[in-house]
Amino acid sequence: MTKIVIIGGVAGGASAAARARRLSETAEIIVLERGEHVSFANCGLPYHIGGDIKQREALLLQTPLSFKRRFNVDVRTFHEVVAIDPQARLLTVKMWPSGETYQESYDKLLLSPGAAPVVPPIPGLDNPATFALRNVPDMDRIIAALDSRKPAHATVVGGGFIGLEMVEALHQRGIKVTLLELAAQVMAPVDPEMANILHHELVQQGIDLRLNRGLTAVTQGVSPEADRDATGSCEQGSDNGDLTLQLSSGETLMTDMLILAIGVKPEVRLANAAGLVLGASGGIKVDASMRTSDPHIYAVGDAVETPEFVTGKPGVIPLAGPANRQGRMAADNMLGRDISYTRTQGTAICKVFDLAVASTGLNEKRIKALGLAYEKIYVHPASHASYYPGAHPVSFKLLFDPQNGRILGAQAVGKDGVDKRIDVLAVAMRAGLTVMQLEELELTYAPPFGSARDVINQAGMVAANVINGDEVVCHSEDILALTADQLLLDVRNPGELTSIGQIPGAINIPVDELRQRLSELPTDKEILVTCQVGLRGHVACRMLRNAGFKARNLSGGFKTFQMATARF
Amino acid sequence: MTKIVIIGGVAGGASAAARARRLSETAEIIVLERGEHVSFANCGLPYHIGGDIKQREALLLQTPLSFKRRFNVDVRTFHEVVAIDPQARLLTVKMWPSGETYQESYDKLLLSPGAAPVVPPIPGLDNPATFALRNVPDMDRIIAALDSRKPAHATVVGGGFIGLEMVEALHQRGIKVTLLELAAQVMAPVDPEMANILHHELVQQGIDLRLNRGLTAVTQGVSPEADRDATGSCEQGSDNGDLTLQLSSGETLMTDMLILAIGVKPEVRLANAAGLVLGASGGIKVDASMRTSDPHIYAVGDAVETPEFVTGKPGVIPLAGPANRQGRMAADNMLGRDISYTRTQGTAICKVFDLAVASTGLNEKRIKALGLAYEKIYVHPASHASYYPGAHPVSFKLLFDPQNGRILGAQAVGKDGVDKRIDVLAVAMRAGLTVMQLEELELTYAPPFGSARDVINQAGMVAANVINGDEVVCHSEDILALTADQLLLDVRNPGELTSIGQIPGAINIPVDELRQRLSELPTDKEILVTCQVGLRGHVACRMLRNAGFKARNLSGGFKTFQMATARF
Known part of the structure; x- marks a missing residue:
């Protein structure tokens, strides 16, 4: 009879426990969870704070009792493992609140400790108005503070998934929100021009978005400096602010509540103390069977590093889907099967007010840092047939290897159909599949759901055109670095230039007049062509190149240029 | 200079014309369209009739003038090609309304004539209250009749895509609708148990659904028999009915308007007369480059037969996506490239009131007819995290090869997220990919969009369990043919049995009590286990099999059993 002990009863740990029982009726299965809850819906926490999820109980998917009844799993909450002795295969377990300890043996051990919020060494964070959000008690504390203190203004530090979800949750409760982000963009998985769509949405919704600002100090009460602050930033805060925030920009901000959502780091303290090998990325090192450097100890979820899909380089990619899959696989392997985890693409999505932002694979920032050869294209097609009500543009960026068409990554932002397009691409x-094969994908089409040429088909056609040489693209960075040997041609109609905007210095010949007006263009210059989203520009470029001109098309057109050059 | 002539200016023809021009500025490109419109949104027609699409102009995507300006394509509407002389490469073209003819030469000819509505040889169809819907003038005629005649009752014959869309369009205009379908189910691409969800929805919406009934005769005015009809079916019709319908069941039905939506057949008259080879399925035979038996003539779209994805057998699969892709490819090949069309999966979707129904690949009916080895599984997970508002079940059927896990086809019905799941599966x-690899797919997850284990992951896990032998499934047909050596065990809670319903003869032991009550079960019988959707049944079956019992799980649970046994 195998004795399996699992440390951590959420996501990967819970999946492993249930799977292990389904595989073996005789195994002894113990889950040790230091918190109060197992198998809770951690991704749902911000939505209960914001009020979308009404019932707190809806977040509590399983209890120790339900696990016992259904799976005969011995779940012990408030049980914290404080030490692992890999040689003796013994755990030291501390029970809360008593603080008593006991020893527990194992045949196979699974570490599923998750990740912990990063708490930066900022002076003054230890105060009753500052919160992080990792689990149900954290959520309860935030809701209690919202109910009792009724803050007029809150500040969220960090524009990642949880940060953005908390911004929206607090805004939904009628609270004015400031979002501080140290980087030049929110939502690090996507590139800056895609994030700019989110920045625009946040500002439109009334969020006080402050990029390129770190939090450097927190003081309780209204500081004298804050009163004297000449930047006017205090007006963004509440008059009844309990906290004064010092920002790296020199600004001072008063706020009633502070949410830290800077990110998470793998919980590796136990593993490290037990002598398990950690990877360079900081996560627990595991092989494809999810086994650590100790043959009797497995690890899964946010605490481990796994190979990134494109490069195979190990990295920490904290996501619920992979955690669940790894947990199930680890159970298989602990019980003698031989299942291998494949690489992690990092497919992810976040709702940001009326928008969704999603991505998979590598982004351009990372591709550049890795020094990989790449090309990118942008399309902005409607989420379904544009003549049917409710269609919204999907702004889609595709990154690929320009030699062989290998897909490196993709990003999408829009009000509708973003999840579907990133799923298909993932x-x-x-x-x-290569980008050339995306055109062939046969996707559902009826006017309420898609288009005969779906977003993904269209992106594939554009990318295939690039690889075939039928289209040579340029980008906003090329437009901004225009040389004397280049000319910028806008092929939209004059009305669009005045109503939507234009790139300074462009000459304007509408695409439908271009064939007759080719003689107006110089033959000794490279012509960079722009339209609104890139479709007419492609037609114009084909016309120009077939007529012997040198021409490149601004991928994604003026809309992409606006995204790339907006400043927030 | 190549002279390309295209017969038919919608979908494939229009795509080919635009692509040809982008590839060659010097080619002469002529489109001959016998109708009034080119490149119109034929999939949008029912939605304009129903009022969802307000502007008729929104359906007219291109005009001869816009094609000329943008692409320098000579589009000639009201130009019907009446004969092809392949040896001389000459067309005989008749101009409407004059009826004059002229001859047009070509270097390359593309046939994109589409498909025509099937009009069965039923006496009495030639009357002013009977319509089909293929193009804009058809739509205009239907709308004019609706506006002028104000029918209280309409009858749609045929429960395919256009039939169902017309049922909804007419219903939206406040008209009582009868749907006649000769088969035992609507929406032939899916199997009967999936179609039953649609039948339920149609009846719930107040549609008079009559399956297994054909239309045998139509007479104008109220017939004496109709008055004497003892079946009561006349009450479904209008008192002011202009038409009396005779049904194959012997019923008589009065109606004010008749819409024929029985299906379409390839338009092959011209091709046949020109001596081009037709396929066994009735479509024009083409090779992978979309070339017909004549080396200078290509054909695309609803008129051709293409190899079905799984079997490679040629068939006619009239869908907009393939038509557009084929048109683009044919242009490439006519201009000297060498592009091959891959097989057609037949991915399709239809909105049916609040539901969507979608499918890809082969259905079970077809797999059985082909005699292929297969297994099937059903899952009914929520469209996104069930604790987040707006989640609805996606009823998903997956068909696969039980030996190697090859995907044969899939079907889905639900209120939300159906398009996405069939797209991912397609x-x-x-x-x-095999069904075993579906579990590994990394799909977007946040509570508003999906689940950490998406519908597709879950279907893949169940199918993989079947292939690995971790789960042995049974189906409704097994339950209905229960033998003396078998026992039916329902592991739901007693409350569910009374509130939802149960299968007669099943014994009930809730899954959470099963481990303690195994001794109540016979060891000499095979136990067929059911729960609500198949999840608890799987846990119970694992428990039983690990304890030495013979057990199979009803895939998709009682919910699937209800779908399979409902009668409409």
Whole structure:
């Protein structure tokens, strides 16, 4: 009879426990969870704070009792493992609140400790108005503070998934919100021009978005400096602010509540103390079977590093889907099967007010840092047939290897159909399809759901055109660095230039007049062509190149240029 | 200079014309369209009739003038090609309304004539209250009749895509609708148990659904028999009915308007007369480059037969996406490139009131007819995290090869997220992924969009369990044919049995009590286990099999059993 002990009863740990029982009726299965809850819906916490999820109980998916009844798993909450003795296969377990300890043996151990919020060494964070959000008690504390203190203004530090979800949750409760982000953009998985769509949405919704600002100090009460602050930033805060925030920009900000959502780091203290090998990325090192450097100890979820899909380089990619899959696989392997985890693409999505932002694979920042050869294209098609009500543009960025068409990554932002497009692309990428094969994908089409040429088909056609040489693209960075040997041609209609805007210095010949007006263009210059989203520019470029001109098309057109050059 | 002539200016023809011009500025490109419109949104027609699409102009995507300006394509509407002389490469073109003819030469000819509505040889169809819907003038005629005649009752014959869309359009205009379908189910691409969800929805919406009934005769005015009809069916019709319908069941039905939506057949008259080879399925035979039996003539779209994805057998699969892709490819090949069309999966979707129904690949009916080895599984997970508002079940059926896990087809019905799931599955299928690899797919997850284990992951896990032998499934047909050596065990809670319903003869032991009550079960019988959707049944079956019992799980649970046994 195998004795399996699992440390951590959420996501990966819970999946492993249930799977282990389904595989073996005789195994002894113990889950040790230091918190109060197992298998809770951690991704739902911000939505209960914001009020979308009404019932707190809806977040508590399983209890120790339900686990016992259904799976005969011995779940012990408030049980914290404080030490692992890999040689003796013994755990030291501390029970809360008593603080008593006991020893527990194991045949196979699974570490599923998750990740912990990063708490930066900022003076003054230890105060009753500052919170992080990792679990149900954290959520309860935030809701209690909202109910009792009724803050008029809150500040969220960090524009990642949890930060953005908390911004929206607090805004939904009628609280004025400031979002501080140290980087030049929110939502690090996407590139800056895609994030700019989110920045625009946040500002439109009334969020006080402050990029390129770190939090450097917190003081309780209204500081004298804050009163004297000449930047006017205090007006953004509440008059009844309990905290004064010092920002790296020199600004001072008063706020009633502070939410730290700077990120998470793998919980590796136990593993490290037990002598398990950690990876360079800071996560627990595991092989493809999710086994650590100790043959009797497995690890899964946010605490481990796994190979990134494109490069195979190990990295920490904290996501619920992979954690669940790894947990299930680890159970298989602990019980004698031989299942291998494949690489992690990092497919993710976040709702940001009326928008969704999603991505998979590598972003351009990372591709550049890795020094990989790449090309990118942008399209902005409607989420379904544009003549049917409710269609919204999907702004889609595709990154690929310009030699062989391998998909490197993709990003999408829009009000509708963003999840579907990144899902389709993620499957294509995982299956090893090239961008040339995206055109062939047969996707559901009826006017309420898609288009005969779906977003993904269209992106594939554009990318295939690039690889075939039918289209040579340029980008905003090329437009901004225009040389004397280049000319910028805008092929939109004059009305669009005045109503939507234009790039200074462009000459304007509408695409439908271009064939007759080719003689107006110089033959000794490279012509960079722009339209609104890149479609007419492609037609114009084909016309120009067939007529012997040198021409490149601004991928994604003026809309992408606006995204790339907006400043927040 | 190549002279390309295209017969038919919608979908494939329009795509080919635009692509040809982008590839060659010097080619002469002529589109001959016998109708009034080119490149119109034929999929949008029912939605304009129903009022969802307000502006008729929104359906007219291109005009001859816009094609000329943008692409320098000579589009000639009201130009009907009446004969092709392949030896001389000459067309005989009749101009309407004059009826004059002229001859047009070509270097390359593309046939894109589409498909025509099937009009069965039923006496009495030639009357002013009977319509089909293929193009804009058809739509205009229907709307004019609705506006002028104000029918209280309409009858739609045929429960396919256009039939169902017309049922909804007419219903939205406040008209009572009868739907006649000769088969036992609507929406032939899916199997009967999936179609039953649609039948339920139609009846709930107040549609008079009559399956297994054909239309045998139509007479104008109220017939004496109709008055004497003892079946009561006349009450479904209008008192002011202009038409009396005779049904194959012997029923008589009065109606004010008759819409024929029985299906379409390839328009092959011209091709046949020109001596081009037709396929066994009735479509024009083409090779992978979309070339017909004549080396100078290509054909695309609803008029051709293409190889079905799984079997490679040629068939006619009239869908907009393939038509557009084929048109673009044919242009490439006519201009000297060498592009091959891949097989057609037949991915399709239809909105049916609050539901969507979608499918890809082969259905079970077809797999059985082909005699292929297969297994099927059903899952009914929520469209996104069930604790987040707006989640609805997606009823998903997956068909696969039980030996190697090859995906044969899939079907889904639900209120939310149906398009996404069939798209993901269609890509996986096209890429050659097995059902075992579906679990690994990394799909977007946040509570508003999906689940950490998406519908597709879950379907893949269940199918993989079947292939690995971790789960042995049974189906409704097994339950209905229960033998003396078998026992039916329902592991739901007693409250569910009374509130939802149960299968007669099942014994009930809730899954959470099963481990303690195994001794109540016979060891000499095979136990067929059911729960609500198949999840608890799986846990119970694992428990039983680990304890030495023979057990199979009803895939999709009682919910699937209800779908399979409902009668409409």
